[in-house]
Amino acid sequence: MPDDKEIKASAGFNYAYQEDKQLLEEAAREAGELALRYFNRDPQVWTKQNYSPVTEADLAVDKYLKERLMAARSDYGWLSEESEDNVDRLDKQRVFVIDPIDGTRAFIDGGSEWTISLAVVENNRPVAAVLYAPVRGELYCASRFGGAQLNNVPVICPRLASLDGARAAGPRPAIARGPLARAGVQNAGYVRSLAYRIVMVTTGALDLALAREDANDWDLAAADLIVEEANGILRDKSNRVLKYNLPNVHHDSLYASSKALGRLVAPIMPALQFPQRRHG
CATH class of the missing domain: 3.40.190.80 (D-Maltodextrin-Binding Protein; domain 2)
Known part of the structure; x- marks a missing residue:
C-alpha cells in the first residue's frame, strides 16, 4: 500500500512548496515583531517617486526579510516593493515576491489591516504564500495543492452565487x-x-x-x-x-x-x- 507521502506526490503535492511555506511563516512572524516596534510610534515617512508613502518600518522589514530569506534560499530570485529591481530574477526557477508592509497608509494612521505579504513564484504562478496581519493576529498561508489556512484552520470561500446583497x-x-x-x-x-x-x-x-x-x-x-x-x-x-x-x-x-x-x-x-x- 502507498503511504501518505506517496499518495500526495502522485496527486501533485510538492513538499518543496510546503517547506517554502514554513520558511515564509517563520519569516513573516519575525518580520511582524520588527514592524510592531515602529507601529504607533511616529515612524519617519518619505514620499516615493510614484507619490506613495514609505516608512522606516517598510525599509527595515524589507532589509530583514531579504537577509533572512535569501540566506535560506540563495538560488531564488528577489522581487520586493522596497528593493531595486534586478532582472536576474527572470532567469530564476523560483522567486520571492515580497511586500514588506502592504497598506502603508493604514500603518501610518494606526490602522489594524496592514499586512506583510510573502510569496514564492515558480513558472509565473505562486506556489507558497503567507499573508500576516500582526495587529489582528491573523496569519493566512497556502501552498500549491496544500490548501489554505487562517491560523492553522482550513478556509474555503463561501459558495455565494448571487450579486444581490453581496x-x-x-x-x-x-x-x-x-x-x-x-x-x-x-x-x-x-x-x-x-x-x-x-x-x-x-x-x-x-x-x-x-x-x-x-x-x-x-x-x-x-x-x-x-x-x-x-x-x-x-x-x-x-x-x-x-x-x-x-x-x-x-x-x-x-x-x-x-x-x-x-x-x-x-x-x-x-x-x-x-x-x-x-x-x-
Whole structure:
C-alpha cells in the first residue's frame, strides 16, 4: 500500500512548496515583531517617486526579510516593493515576491489591516504564500495543492452565487455606481491593504474584492494563491489568470471572489468605473 507521502506526490503535492511555506511563516512572524516596534510610534515617512508613502518600518522589514530569506534560499530570485529591481530574477526557477508592509497608509494612521505579504513564484504562478496581519493576529498561508489556512484552520470561500446583497470592498465608484449597484451589491467600505482585502473573500468577511489597475506583483502574489487554494479566484478585468515575475510587474483592474460569484462578476468587469489613482 502507498503511504501518505506517496499518495500526495502522485496527486501533485510538492513538499518543496510546503517547506517554502514554513520558511515564509517563520519569516513573516519575525518580520511582524520588527514592524510592531515602529507601529504607533511616529515612524519617519518619505514620499516615493510614484507619490506613495514609505516608512522606516517598510525599509527595515524589507532589509530583514531579504537577509533572512535569501540566506535560506540563495538560488531564488528577489522581487520586493522596497528593493531595486534586478532582472536576474527572470532567469530564476523560483522567486520571492515580497511586500514588506502592504497598506502603508493604514500603518501610518494606526490602522489594524496592514499586512506583510510573502510569496514564492515558480513558472509565473505562486506556489507558497503567507499573508500576516500582526495587529489582528491573523496569519493566512497556502501552498500549491496544500490548501489554505487562517491560523492553522482550513478556509474555503463561501459558495455565494448571487450579486444581490453581496458585500464588496474596493474603489467606491466601481461599487456604488453602475452594474454592481444595480445588481444589489453592498459597499462594505475600503480596506487599505489590497492583499488583505483579497483574502477576506476566503472567510466570507467579504464576498467580492475589487482593485483598480496598476496593482503590482508584490500586492497580489501571496493573496492570489491563498484565494486559489481556498477554492476562489483572482482574475483581471478580462478574466485572465494573473502571471508574475514578468518584466512588467503591473496588473490591470481585477476582482477576487468565490468561483460561483465570479461567473456573475466577470461579464460586467469591463463596464465598472474605476477612478484614477490618487497622488499624494
